[in-house]
Amino acid sequence: MRRALRWLMAVCVVVATSTAALAADLRPLVQALGSGGYSGTEKALAQLSEAGDPAAVPVIEALQAGDLYVRKADGTVVVARKAGDAFTLTDPLTRAALGDAPAAAVEKIRINNSLRRAISASLGALTLMSPDTGVRRSAADAVFKSRDAQALETLNAAIAKEQDKSVRAAMEQARAAILLTGEAASKMSDAEIQSATDTLAARGDRDALVLLNMVAGSGASDVTKRSAAAAVSTLEQKLAFWAALQNLWYGLSLGSVLLLAAIGLAVTFGVMGVINMAHGEMVMIGAYTTFLVQEFFRAHAPGLFDLSILVALPAAFIVSGGVGIIIERSVIRWLYGRPLETLLATWGLSLALQQAVRSIFGPTNREVGAPSWMSGAFELGGLTITYGRLWIVIFAFAVFGALLVALKRTWFGLSIRAVTQNRPMANAMGIRTARVDALTFGLGSGIAGLAGVALSQIDNVSPNLGQGYIIDSFMVVVFGGVGNLWGTLVGALTLGSINKFLEPYAGAVLGKILVLIFIILFIQRRPRGLFALKGRAVEA
Amino acid sequence: MRTKQLTSSFGISALAGLAMGAMASFAMPAQAADDTIKVGILHSLSGTMAISETTLKDVMLMLIDEQNKKGGLLGKKLEPVVVDPASNWPLFAEKARELISKDKVSAVFGCWTSVSRKSVLPVFEELNNILFYPVQYEGEESSRNVFYTGAAPNQQAIPAVDYLMQKEKVQRWVLAGTDYVYPRTTNKILEAYLKGKGVKPEDIMINYTPFGHSDWQSIVADIKKFGSAGKKTAVVSTINGDANVPFYKELGNQGVKAQDIPVVAFSVGEEELAGIDTKPLLGHLAAWNYFQSVETPANSDFIKAWKTYTKNDKRVTNDPMEAHYIGFNMWVKAVEAAGTTEPDKVIDAMVGVSVPNLTGGYSAMLPNHHITKPVLIGEVQENGQFDVVSKTSGLVPGDEWSDYLPDSKDLIADWRKPMSCGNFNVKTGKCGGKGS
16 A cells, blocks of 8 residues: 555656756746746746647636645745645645645635636637637637637637537637727728628627627728627527517516416415515515525535425425414414405514514524526527526416416315305305314415525525515406416416516616506406406305 | 424414514614613615625624623623614604614614615714714715715726726726616716727617516527627626626527626626526626635634634625724724714714725725725636736725716716815806716
């Protein structure tokens, strides 16, 4: 064992000395990274990437990751990684171990935004020839962003060698970007300019638009400007089309959030007729349950963190539903048929629940993490769709479908409908109406808890979480038609879309006011909402 | 099992909360008035603003506790009187009146939002007491009874915009804010300032959102669209409170990187970042007069004391806490100089008092009741802290009446005798001008 270790160390030393010989000329440049503050580091970085040696890549990557430090004793630039309280030091070029150092003995080389830009530019230029396709692609994108004229030579060589079609396209776009914005533009022929703007226009995204706009507004030649301006207008038309679609998606996404928040209320207020001002707090309790479940996972099973949301769903349903049943049994059942008193009592309850949560968890926001399958975004044509929103849309419709089935196709649903439509008759038929009342209220609250799990992903988990949704929920239920689940669905999606279409033109504040005015006018004409219930049950 | 525990602890804490509330309001008058000096703490402990203000109540209790351990003030112990105005603006005025008339406090440390300050202002002027206001605000005000230890616009907003203009070469500006007085006034000042610097009107986009706005999808998309006009674009955010978390989440989701469109915020500090995953926010900026990451002996002592006091190693410190630290120490020094806690004498003794701040310098109280502060620009790091990327070389004196607004550019405040005026018009030479 010990012999093997010695062998290994010997090999390490040999490897280290051989790379040291190669890296000798980079050494003073790396050393310069550690002095002169931000501007000094930036200057040294520029020289380092000018040297064009791929050996500098790990050093620059360490700088980007914030692992590059200066040893205070002798001013040497080292890579330091935290190990407990101390740092383990290695040489940035040879990767030879340099022992441990306490935190006070080293000072981090700090980077700011302009350095971050310079780092990704030089990493891009240095990794264009990398054997890894993914690295080459991001290198091409980095060069596209930096438009560093020095990278042009390498870029041309890389394009000639590139086999992968999409990577080559990215590289050609980067080349076009450099050509159009650099000094070379004045020497190019009209045809070359045209082909460069075409390459950019083919890219078709906002980054291309930024660049073309820049070219169109710059001091370039008239031909360049004209061809860029033409490309801008076609690109803008295309982007406007996608922007409209994107708005539709935003509307759907906001609508599904409204649907989730309102659907529990559609049960307690719509079906039972209880004006439940504490509905938002049920949502909040659901969100805090998610937080507790996640804390449990963080402490006991960090590897299964991605599943925490799935566990939180039933937990939140049970906790919020349980609180709902307790509220119904202790407060609301004495107030049936007295809407004003119910309103006041549940409002008081909502304040009490908020303050209780504030006393237990503190007034500050709690961090609820997103599982990996809910974070990030993907592109669909010109649409950017975030996974989190997509799952919420799917989840909202799933909850809606499940509730619909529960109310229409199960014995429990039948009892609920029987009790709400004709209480004495249901009683006479042997349905325990008191129990059905409690369970119905519990169901509505439980669904609010489910909404809380979803909202914890996009909003603050704070004691005030519920307040933001209570007005919107009532608006959706009233607009859609009290007592009709389909009305709630249509109402939520309509209000969501209207809101999102108004926002870009009227602003968020005025948009909200306009929606409210629209609802007031609508209720004047149709007091029972979009889908009014008809039949004897309504008159009763 | 877990559920059962949860519900039972719900009940107990709710009861405990009620009992504590009752004690706080009934226990006070029992003390004899003369053997202690009473200090009022007027911060919301419930309602929307509790998220920010509870911390300030705690830091005041800690500072008073430390002062008492050092032997109190004028040979007497300090006694904190905590009231809860519950994020309810009229209640702020009521509670302020209660503190001054009933509890006979010598000074009050409190308020967060501008509307709460405006609501208590007449009470402090009528009953002649002292308020220390620790939060950055829109300026355009100076009262004899209020000491503004937070930043005026020229100590936060203007230097931040200057930094973006010079270092990041920003030419296009999105001014995004929550729809109330602080963002509106600050944006008005910034708009005038930017136009004075030659920024064209079409390069400025102003956007307001309601309190607690949670769906930022289309606004962030708008910002991206505004930023694709070929000029370097930045967002100046006066978005307040809870709305910041979904805003930053959406920025991260839509991939708005600080290298492309940096966001500089005036109301986002360490406390606000505590609830967010900061990795996608790397490099976005905030302008304050203090960051927890500042390395000075005074600051590391303060952080250590705070963590020990709260018995929580994860608690962060922020700018308004430092403002209370400065304000409290100034008040202590002024009371010692005046030899009494009588408001009139303390107010006169306050001007010119200078105490160490936590960023390695001294802050002094100016005749306009604002203080001198350094301005720091910080970039968000992965650990939720800020890395200072720019610091003004000297201290910036707080300017109460903005020089960039036509209504207030001729006004100054000087509470020293014989001028003793909060809105002196230098053009007409009379006290009492526009604004106020």
